[in-house]
Amino acid sequence: MENFPNNSSGLELSIAMPGFSSSPPSGESGGIIMKAAVDINQVPSSGTEEECMEEEDEISPNHSGLAPRKKLRLTKEQSRLLEESFRLNHTLNPKQKAALAEQLNLKPRQVEVWFQNRRARSKLKQTEMECEYLKRWFGSLTEQNRKLQKEVEELRAMKVGPPHGRHPLPPPSTLTMCPRCERVTTTTLVEKGPPTTTTTTTTSAAATKMAFLQPPASCYN
DNA sequence: ACCACTGCCATTCTTACGTCA
DNA sequence: GCTGACGTAAGAATGGCAGTG
Structure with missing residues:
Protein backbone atom coordinates (compact mmCIF):
# COMPACT_ATOMS: atom_id res chain seq x y z
CA MET A 1 0.00 0.00 0.00
CA GLU A 2 1.36 3.30 -0.99
CA ASN A 3 1.30 6.02 1.52
CA PHE A 4 0.71 9.65 1.16
CA PRO A 5 3.95 11.29 2.14
CA ASN A 6 3.59 12.50 5.62
CA ASN A 7 7.04 13.77 6.23
CA SER A 8 8.05 16.86 4.42
CA SER A 9 11.64 15.84 4.54
CA GLY A 10 10.88 12.72 2.58
CA LEU A 11 10.13 14.82 -0.42
CA GLU A 12 9.51 11.95 -2.70
CA LEU A 13 6.05 11.01 -3.75
CA SER A 14 5.56 7.43 -4.63
CA ILE A 15 2.21 8.12 -6.17
CA ALA A 16 1.43 8.23 -9.82
CA MET A 17 0.29 11.65 -10.90
CA PRO A 18 -1.35 11.95 -14.26
CA GLY A 19 0.16 14.82 -16.10
CA PHE A 20 3.21 14.81 -13.95
CA SER A 21 6.38 13.21 -15.02
CA SER A 22 8.96 12.68 -12.40
CA SER A 23 11.48 14.64 -14.32
CA PRO A 24 15.10 14.48 -13.36
CA PRO A 25 15.45 16.87 -10.52
CA SER A 26 17.08 20.06 -11.58
CA GLY A 27 20.16 20.01 -13.71
CA GLU A 28 18.42 20.18 -17.03
CA SER A 29 15.37 22.32 -16.86
CA GLY A 30 12.60 21.02 -19.03
CA GLY A 31 14.90 19.47 -21.53
CA ILE A 32 16.78 22.63 -22.10
CA ILE A 33 20.21 21.94 -23.32
CA MET A 34 22.71 24.37 -22.08
CA LYS A 35 25.13 25.63 -24.61
CA ALA A 36 27.84 25.85 -22.05
CA ALA A 37 27.33 22.31 -20.89
CA VAL A 38 30.62 20.60 -20.55
CA ASP A 39 31.27 17.10 -21.71
CA ILE A 40 30.84 14.68 -18.86
CA ASN A 41 34.23 13.22 -19.34
CA GLN A 42 35.89 16.52 -19.84
CA VAL A 43 38.05 17.75 -17.05
CA PRO A 44 37.41 21.42 -16.51
CA SER A 45 40.21 23.17 -18.19
CA SER A 46 41.76 26.34 -16.95
CA GLY A 47 39.39 29.08 -17.80
CA THR A 48 36.12 27.28 -17.20
CA GLU A 49 33.66 29.03 -14.99
CA GLU A 50 34.26 26.67 -12.13
CA GLU A 51 37.85 27.49 -11.86
CA CYS A 52 37.25 31.14 -12.44
CA MET A 53 34.91 30.97 -9.53
CA GLU A 54 37.34 29.03 -7.46
CA GLU A 55 39.92 31.65 -7.97
CA GLU A 56 37.79 34.70 -7.82
CA ASP A 57 35.50 34.07 -4.95
CA GLU A 58 38.24 34.54 -2.48
CA ILE A 59 37.42 38.13 -3.17
CA SER A 60 34.24 38.83 -1.35
CA PRO A 61 32.01 40.23 -4.05
CA ASN A 62 28.55 41.63 -3.87
CA HIS A 63 27.08 44.28 -1.67
CA SER A 64 30.15 46.42 -1.73
CA GLY A 65 28.82 47.15 -5.17
CA LEU A 66 32.19 46.75 -6.77
CA ALA A 67 32.84 43.23 -7.91
CA PRO A 68 29.66 41.68 -9.23
CA ARG A 69 29.37 38.16 -7.99
CA LYS A 70 30.21 35.51 -10.50
CA LYS A 71 27.84 32.67 -10.82
CA LEU A 72 29.12 29.18 -10.93
CA ARG A 73 27.61 26.80 -13.41
CA LEU A 74 28.08 23.25 -12.35
CA THR A 75 29.24 20.78 -14.93
CA LYS A 76 27.06 17.83 -15.78
CA GLU A 77 29.42 15.56 -13.94
CA GLN A 78 29.31 17.71 -10.85
CA SER A 79 25.55 17.83 -11.00
CA ARG A 80 25.38 14.10 -11.48
CA LEU A 81 27.52 13.43 -8.45
CA LEU A 82 25.60 15.88 -6.36
CA GLU A 83 22.32 14.34 -7.40
CA GLU A 84 23.66 10.93 -6.59
CA GLN A 96 30.59 14.09 3.91
CA LYS A 97 30.38 17.67 2.79
CA ALA A 98 34.12 18.13 2.84
CA ALA A 99 34.70 14.86 1.02
CA LEU A 100 32.16 15.66 -1.63
CA ALA A 101 33.52 19.15 -2.05
CA GLU A 102 36.99 17.79 -2.56
CA GLN A 103 35.76 15.19 -4.99
CA LEU A 104 33.94 17.86 -7.00
CA ASN A 105 36.64 20.43 -6.71
CA LEU A 106 34.22 22.78 -5.05
CA LYS A 107 34.13 24.55 -1.74
CA PRO A 108 32.24 22.92 1.09
CA ARG A 109 30.05 25.99 1.24
CA GLN A 110 29.10 25.52 -2.40
CA VAL A 111 28.15 21.92 -1.75
CA GLU A 112 26.17 23.04 1.25
CA VAL A 113 24.36 25.67 -0.78
CA TRP A 114 23.63 23.20 -3.51
CA PHE A 115 22.02 20.82 -1.04
CA GLN A 116 20.11 23.70 0.46
CA ASN A 117 18.70 24.72 -2.86
CA ARG A 118 18.11 21.16 -3.87
CA ARG A 119 16.03 20.55 -0.76
CA ALA A 120 14.08 23.69 -1.50
CA ARG A 121 13.41 22.57 -5.06
CA SER A 122 12.24 19.19 -3.84
CA PHE A 138 -11.71 18.56 -4.45
CA GLY A 139 -13.12 17.87 -7.88
CA SER A 140 -13.85 14.32 -6.94
CA LEU A 141 -15.54 15.33 -3.71
CA ALA A 157 -39.36 11.92 -3.34
CA MET A 158 -39.81 8.32 -2.16
CA LYS A 159 -40.86 9.45 1.27
CA VAL A 160 -43.61 11.55 -0.23
CA GLY A 161 -45.10 8.59 -2.01
CA PRO A 162 -43.19 5.51 -3.12
CA PRO A 163 -44.80 3.71 -6.02
CA HIS A 164 -46.10 0.25 -5.17
CA GLY A 165 -43.70 -2.60 -5.85
CA ARG A 166 -40.86 -0.30 -6.64
CA HIS A 167 -37.35 -1.67 -6.28
CA PRO A 168 -35.94 -0.38 -3.01
CA LEU A 169 -33.18 2.14 -3.22
CA PRO A 170 -29.82 1.28 -1.75
CA PRO A 171 -29.31 2.51 1.77
CA PRO A 172 -28.34 6.15 1.98
CA SER A 173 -24.74 6.92 2.52
CA THR A 174 -22.93 9.86 3.97
CA LEU A 175 -19.50 11.28 3.57
CA THR A 176 -17.47 11.84 6.68
CA MET A 177 -14.01 13.19 7.07
CA CYS A 178 -11.58 12.02 9.67
CA PRO A 179 -10.62 15.22 11.51
CA ARG A 180 -7.18 13.88 12.23
CA CYS A 181 -6.05 12.82 8.83
CA GLU A 182 -8.81 14.34 6.71
CA ARG A 183 -9.45 11.02 5.13
CA VAL A 184 -12.86 10.89 3.60
CA THR A 185 -14.99 7.81 4.11
CA THR A 186 -18.34 6.79 2.75
CA THR A 187 -20.57 5.45 5.48
CA THR A 188 -23.52 3.32 4.54
CA LEU A 189 -26.17 2.95 7.23
CA VAL A 190 -27.49 -0.55 7.77
CA GLU A 191 -31.16 -0.63 8.64
CA LYS A 192 -32.33 -2.49 11.74
CA GLY A 193 -28.79 -2.81 12.97
CA PRO A 194 -27.33 -1.08 15.98
CA PRO A 195 -26.54 2.55 15.35
CA THR A 196 -22.86 1.82 15.28
CA THR A 197 -23.14 -0.85 12.65
CA THR A 198 -21.84 0.75 9.55
CA THR A 199 -19.92 -0.35 6.59
CA THR A 200 -17.17 2.08 6.05
CA THR A 201 -15.23 2.25 2.89
CA THR A 202 -12.71 4.64 1.53
CA THR A 203 -14.20 6.94 -1.07
CA SER A 204 -14.27 4.33 -3.73
CA ALA A 205 -15.25 6.66 -6.52
CA ALA A 206 -12.39 8.94 -5.79
CA ALA A 207 -10.03 6.07 -5.22
CA THR A 208 -10.80 4.48 -8.54
CA LYS A 209 -10.82 7.71 -10.47
CA MET A 210 -7.62 8.88 -8.92
CA ALA A 211 -5.12 6.15 -8.51
CA PHE A 212 -2.94 8.48 -6.54
CA LEU A 213 -5.47 9.08 -3.81
CA GLN A 214 -4.06 7.26 -0.85
CA PRO A 215 -4.76 7.79 2.81
CA PRO A 216 -1.82 8.95 4.86
CA ALA A 217 0.13 6.34 6.71
CA SER A 218 -0.75 8.03 9.96
CA CYS A 219 -4.27 6.89 9.41
CA TYR A 220 -3.30 3.34 10.05
CA ASN A 221 -1.42 4.05 13.22
C1' DA B 1 23.66 33.88 28.82
C1' DC B 2 26.68 33.39 25.07
C1' DC B 3 28.62 31.21 21.09
C1' DA B 4 29.25 28.27 17.08
C1' DC B 5 27.06 25.61 13.92
C1' DT B 6 23.46 24.25 10.89
C1' DG B 7 19.11 24.26 8.32
C1' DC B 8 15.49 26.85 6.37
C1' DC B 9 13.63 30.67 4.03
C1' DA B 10 13.15 34.76 1.22
C1' DT B 11 15.53 37.15 -1.83
C1' DT B 12 19.03 38.69 -5.09
C1' DC B 13 21.41 38.18 -9.12
C1' DT B 14 23.74 35.75 -12.96
C1' DT B 15 23.24 32.91 -16.84
C1' DA B 16 21.19 30.63 -20.69
C1' DC B 17 17.44 30.24 -23.65
C1' DG B 18 13.43 31.68 -26.50
C1' DT B 19 11.11 35.16 -29.05
C1' DC B 20 10.66 38.90 -31.98
C1' DA B 21 11.54 42.88 -34.74
C1' DG C 1 19.69 33.51 -42.09
C1' DC C 2 21.89 36.65 -38.77
C1' DT C 3 21.74 39.88 -34.89
C1' DG C 4 20.66 42.50 -30.86
C1' DA C 5 17.15 43.68 -27.38
C1' DC C 6 14.12 41.90 -24.23
C1' DG C 7 11.59 38.67 -21.21
C1' DT C 8 11.81 34.63 -18.56
C1' DA C 9 13.16 30.42 -16.09
C1' DA C 10 16.63 28.05 -13.60
C1' DG C 11 19.56 27.92 -10.14
C1' DA C 12 23.83 29.61 -7.50
C1' DA C 13 24.63 32.64 -3.84
C1' DT C 14 23.53 35.76 0.10
C1' DG C 15 21.72 37.36 4.50
C1' DG C 16 18.78 36.74 8.28
C1' DC C 17 16.49 34.00 11.60
C1' DA C 18 15.61 29.98 14.57
C1' DG C 19 16.87 25.72 16.73
C1' DT C 20 20.38 22.99 19.00
C1' DG C 21 24.35 21.49 21.64
Whole structure:
Protein backbone atom coordinates (compact mmCIF):
# COMPACT_ATOMS: atom_id res chain seq x y z
CA MET A 1 0.00 0.00 0.00
CA GLU A 2 1.36 3.30 -0.99
CA ASN A 3 1.30 6.02 1.52
CA PHE A 4 0.71 9.65 1.16
CA PRO A 5 3.95 11.29 2.14
CA ASN A 6 3.59 12.50 5.62
CA ASN A 7 7.04 13.77 6.23
CA SER A 8 8.05 16.86 4.42
CA SER A 9 11.64 15.84 4.54
CA GLY A 10 10.88 12.72 2.58
CA LEU A 11 10.13 14.82 -0.42
CA GLU A 12 9.51 11.95 -2.70
CA LEU A 13 6.05 11.01 -3.75
CA SER A 14 5.56 7.43 -4.63
CA ILE A 15 2.21 8.12 -6.17
CA ALA A 16 1.43 8.23 -9.82
CA MET A 17 0.29 11.65 -10.90
CA PRO A 18 -1.35 11.95 -14.26
CA GLY A 19 0.16 14.82 -16.10
CA PHE A 20 3.21 14.81 -13.95
CA SER A 21 6.38 13.21 -15.02
CA SER A 22 8.96 12.68 -12.40
CA SER A 23 11.48 14.64 -14.32
CA PRO A 24 15.10 14.48 -13.36
CA PRO A 25 15.45 16.87 -10.52
CA SER A 26 17.08 20.06 -11.58
CA GLY A 27 20.16 20.01 -13.71
CA GLU A 28 18.42 20.18 -17.03
CA SER A 29 15.37 22.32 -16.86
CA GLY A 30 12.60 21.02 -19.03
CA GLY A 31 14.90 19.47 -21.53
CA ILE A 32 16.78 22.63 -22.10
CA ILE A 33 20.21 21.94 -23.32
CA MET A 34 22.71 24.37 -22.08
CA LYS A 35 25.13 25.63 -24.61
CA ALA A 36 27.84 25.85 -22.05
CA ALA A 37 27.33 22.31 -20.89
CA VAL A 38 30.62 20.60 -20.55
CA ASP A 39 31.27 17.10 -21.71
CA ILE A 40 30.84 14.68 -18.86
CA ASN A 41 34.23 13.22 -19.34
CA GLN A 42 35.89 16.52 -19.84
CA VAL A 43 38.05 17.75 -17.05
CA PRO A 44 37.41 21.42 -16.51
CA SER A 45 40.21 23.17 -18.19
CA SER A 46 41.76 26.34 -16.95
CA GLY A 47 39.39 29.08 -17.80
CA THR A 48 36.12 27.28 -17.20
CA GLU A 49 33.66 29.03 -14.99
CA GLU A 50 34.26 26.67 -12.13
CA GLU A 51 37.85 27.49 -11.86
CA CYS A 52 37.25 31.14 -12.44
CA MET A 53 34.91 30.97 -9.53
CA GLU A 54 37.34 29.03 -7.46
CA GLU A 55 39.92 31.65 -7.97
CA GLU A 56 37.79 34.70 -7.82
CA ASP A 57 35.50 34.07 -4.95
CA GLU A 58 38.24 34.54 -2.48
CA ILE A 59 37.42 38.13 -3.17
CA SER A 60 34.24 38.83 -1.35
CA PRO A 61 32.01 40.23 -4.05
CA ASN A 62 28.55 41.63 -3.87
CA HIS A 63 27.08 44.28 -1.67
CA SER A 64 30.15 46.42 -1.73
CA GLY A 65 28.82 47.15 -5.17
CA LEU A 66 32.19 46.75 -6.77
CA ALA A 67 32.84 43.23 -7.91
CA PRO A 68 29.66 41.68 -9.23
CA ARG A 69 29.37 38.16 -7.99
CA LYS A 70 30.21 35.51 -10.50
CA LYS A 71 27.84 32.67 -10.82
CA LEU A 72 29.12 29.18 -10.93
CA ARG A 73 27.61 26.80 -13.41
CA LEU A 74 28.08 23.25 -12.35
CA THR A 75 29.24 20.78 -14.93
CA LYS A 76 27.06 17.83 -15.78
CA GLU A 77 29.42 15.56 -13.94
CA GLN A 78 29.31 17.71 -10.85
CA SER A 79 25.55 17.83 -11.00
CA ARG A 80 25.38 14.10 -11.48
CA LEU A 81 27.52 13.43 -8.45
CA LEU A 82 25.60 15.88 -6.36
CA GLU A 83 22.32 14.34 -7.40
CA GLU A 84 23.66 10.93 -6.59
CA SER A 85 24.67 12.08 -3.14
CA PHE A 86 21.34 13.75 -2.67
CA ARG A 87 19.55 10.55 -3.52
CA LEU A 88 21.41 8.82 -0.76
CA ASN A 89 21.20 11.63 1.74
CA HIS A 90 19.25 14.85 1.73
CA THR A 91 21.61 16.34 4.25
CA LEU A 92 25.33 16.04 4.70
CA ASN A 93 27.40 15.93 7.79
CA PRO A 94 30.57 18.04 7.76
CA LYS A 95 32.76 15.10 6.81
CA GLN A 96 30.59 14.09 3.91
CA LYS A 97 30.38 17.67 2.79
CA ALA A 98 34.12 18.13 2.84
CA ALA A 99 34.70 14.86 1.02
CA LEU A 100 32.16 15.66 -1.63
CA ALA A 101 33.52 19.15 -2.05
CA GLU A 102 36.99 17.79 -2.56
CA GLN A 103 35.76 15.19 -4.99
CA LEU A 104 33.94 17.86 -7.00
CA ASN A 105 36.64 20.43 -6.71
CA LEU A 106 34.22 22.78 -5.05
CA LYS A 107 34.13 24.55 -1.74
CA PRO A 108 32.24 22.92 1.09
CA ARG A 109 30.05 25.99 1.24
CA GLN A 110 29.10 25.52 -2.40
CA VAL A 111 28.15 21.92 -1.75
CA GLU A 112 26.17 23.04 1.25
CA VAL A 113 24.36 25.67 -0.78
CA TRP A 114 23.63 23.20 -3.51
CA PHE A 115 22.02 20.82 -1.04
CA GLN A 116 20.11 23.70 0.46
CA ASN A 117 18.70 24.72 -2.86
CA ARG A 118 18.11 21.16 -3.87
CA ARG A 119 16.03 20.55 -0.76
CA ALA A 120 14.08 23.69 -1.50
CA ARG A 121 13.41 22.57 -5.06
CA SER A 122 12.24 19.19 -3.84
CA LYS A 123 9.93 20.81 -1.39
CA LEU A 124 8.54 23.11 -4.02
CA LYS A 125 7.91 20.21 -6.33
CA GLN A 126 6.29 18.31 -3.53
CA THR A 127 4.04 21.24 -2.73
CA GLU A 128 3.05 21.63 -6.35
CA MET A 129 2.16 17.97 -6.58
CA GLU A 130 0.18 18.09 -3.39
CA CYS A 131 -1.64 21.15 -4.65
CA GLU A 132 -2.56 19.34 -7.83
CA TYR A 133 -3.60 16.32 -5.84
CA LEU A 134 -5.84 18.39 -3.60
CA LYS A 135 -7.40 20.07 -6.61
CA ARG A 136 -8.28 16.70 -8.04
CA TRP A 137 -9.52 15.50 -4.73
CA PHE A 138 -11.71 18.56 -4.45
CA GLY A 139 -13.12 17.87 -7.88
CA SER A 140 -13.85 14.32 -6.94
CA LEU A 141 -15.54 15.33 -3.71
CA THR A 142 -17.61 17.89 -5.54
CA GLU A 143 -18.79 15.22 -7.91
CA GLN A 144 -19.52 12.86 -5.06
CA ASN A 145 -21.40 15.59 -3.27
CA ARG A 146 -23.49 16.17 -6.35
CA LYS A 147 -24.40 12.49 -6.49
CA LEU A 148 -25.32 12.43 -2.84
CA GLN A 149 -27.51 15.49 -3.22
CA LYS A 150 -29.28 13.70 -6.01
CA GLU A 151 -29.68 10.66 -3.81
CA VAL A 152 -31.19 12.78 -1.08
CA GLU A 153 -33.66 14.26 -3.50
CA GLU A 154 -34.68 10.79 -4.66
CA LEU A 155 -35.16 9.63 -1.09
CA ARG A 156 -37.26 12.64 -0.31
CA ALA A 157 -39.36 11.92 -3.34
CA MET A 158 -39.81 8.32 -2.16
CA LYS A 159 -40.86 9.45 1.27
CA VAL A 160 -43.61 11.55 -0.23
CA GLY A 161 -45.10 8.59 -2.01
CA PRO A 162 -43.19 5.51 -3.12
CA PRO A 163 -44.80 3.71 -6.02
CA HIS A 164 -46.10 0.25 -5.17
CA GLY A 165 -43.70 -2.60 -5.85
CA ARG A 166 -40.86 -0.30 -6.64
CA HIS A 167 -37.35 -1.67 -6.28
CA PRO A 168 -35.94 -0.38 -3.01
CA LEU A 169 -33.18 2.14 -3.22
CA PRO A 170 -29.82 1.28 -1.75
CA PRO A 171 -29.31 2.51 1.77
CA PRO A 172 -28.34 6.15 1.98
CA SER A 173 -24.74 6.92 2.52
CA THR A 174 -22.93 9.86 3.97
CA LEU A 175 -19.50 11.28 3.57
CA THR A 176 -17.47 11.84 6.68
CA MET A 177 -14.01 13.19 7.07
CA CYS A 178 -11.58 12.02 9.67
CA PRO A 179 -10.62 15.22 11.51
CA ARG A 180 -7.18 13.88 12.23
CA CYS A 181 -6.05 12.82 8.83
CA GLU A 182 -8.81 14.34 6.71
CA ARG A 183 -9.45 11.02 5.13
CA VAL A 184 -12.86 10.89 3.60
CA THR A 185 -14.99 7.81 4.11
CA THR A 186 -18.34 6.79 2.75
CA THR A 187 -20.57 5.45 5.48
CA THR A 188 -23.52 3.32 4.54
CA LEU A 189 -26.17 2.95 7.23
CA VAL A 190 -27.49 -0.55 7.77
CA GLU A 191 -31.16 -0.63 8.64
CA LYS A 192 -32.33 -2.49 11.74
CA GLY A 193 -28.79 -2.81 12.97
CA PRO A 194 -27.33 -1.08 15.98
CA PRO A 195 -26.54 2.55 15.35
CA THR A 196 -22.86 1.82 15.28
CA THR A 197 -23.14 -0.85 12.65
CA THR A 198 -21.84 0.75 9.55
CA THR A 199 -19.92 -0.35 6.59
CA THR A 200 -17.17 2.08 6.05
CA THR A 201 -15.23 2.25 2.89
CA THR A 202 -12.71 4.64 1.53
CA THR A 203 -14.20 6.94 -1.07
CA SER A 204 -14.27 4.33 -3.73
CA ALA A 205 -15.25 6.66 -6.52
CA ALA A 206 -12.39 8.94 -5.79
CA ALA A 207 -10.03 6.07 -5.22
CA THR A 208 -10.80 4.48 -8.54
CA LYS A 209 -10.82 7.71 -10.47
CA MET A 210 -7.62 8.88 -8.92
CA ALA A 211 -5.12 6.15 -8.51
CA PHE A 212 -2.94 8.48 -6.54
CA LEU A 213 -5.47 9.08 -3.81
CA GLN A 214 -4.06 7.26 -0.85
CA PRO A 215 -4.76 7.79 2.81
CA PRO A 216 -1.82 8.95 4.86
CA ALA A 217 0.13 6.34 6.71
CA SER A 218 -0.75 8.03 9.96
CA CYS A 219 -4.27 6.89 9.41
CA TYR A 220 -3.30 3.34 10.05
CA ASN A 221 -1.42 4.05 13.22
C1' DA B 1 23.66 33.88 28.82
C1' DC B 2 26.68 33.39 25.07
C1' DC B 3 28.62 31.21 21.09
C1' DA B 4 29.25 28.27 17.08
C1' DC B 5 27.06 25.61 13.92
C1' DT B 6 23.46 24.25 10.89
C1' DG B 7 19.11 24.26 8.32
C1' DC B 8 15.49 26.85 6.37
C1' DC B 9 13.63 30.67 4.03
C1' DA B 10 13.15 34.76 1.22
C1' DT B 11 15.53 37.15 -1.83
C1' DT B 12 19.03 38.69 -5.09
C1' DC B 13 21.41 38.18 -9.12
C1' DT B 14 23.74 35.75 -12.96
C1' DT B 15 23.24 32.91 -16.84
C1' DA B 16 21.19 30.63 -20.69
C1' DC B 17 17.44 30.24 -23.65
C1' DG B 18 13.43 31.68 -26.50
C1' DT B 19 11.11 35.16 -29.05
C1' DC B 20 10.66 38.90 -31.98
C1' DA B 21 11.54 42.88 -34.74
C1' DG C 1 19.69 33.51 -42.09
C1' DC C 2 21.89 36.65 -38.77
C1' DT C 3 21.74 39.88 -34.89
C1' DG C 4 20.66 42.50 -30.86
C1' DA C 5 17.15 43.68 -27.38
C1' DC C 6 14.12 41.90 -24.23
C1' DG C 7 11.59 38.67 -21.21
C1' DT C 8 11.81 34.63 -18.56
C1' DA C 9 13.16 30.42 -16.09
C1' DA C 10 16.63 28.05 -13.60
C1' DG C 11 19.56 27.92 -10.14
C1' DA C 12 23.83 29.61 -7.50
C1' DA C 13 24.63 32.64 -3.84
C1' DT C 14 23.53 35.76 0.10
C1' DG C 15 21.72 37.36 4.50
C1' DG C 16 18.78 36.74 8.28
C1' DC C 17 16.49 34.00 11.60
C1' DA C 18 15.61 29.98 14.57
C1' DG C 19 16.87 25.72 16.73
C1' DT C 20 20.38 22.99 19.00
C1' DG C 21 24.35 21.49 21.64
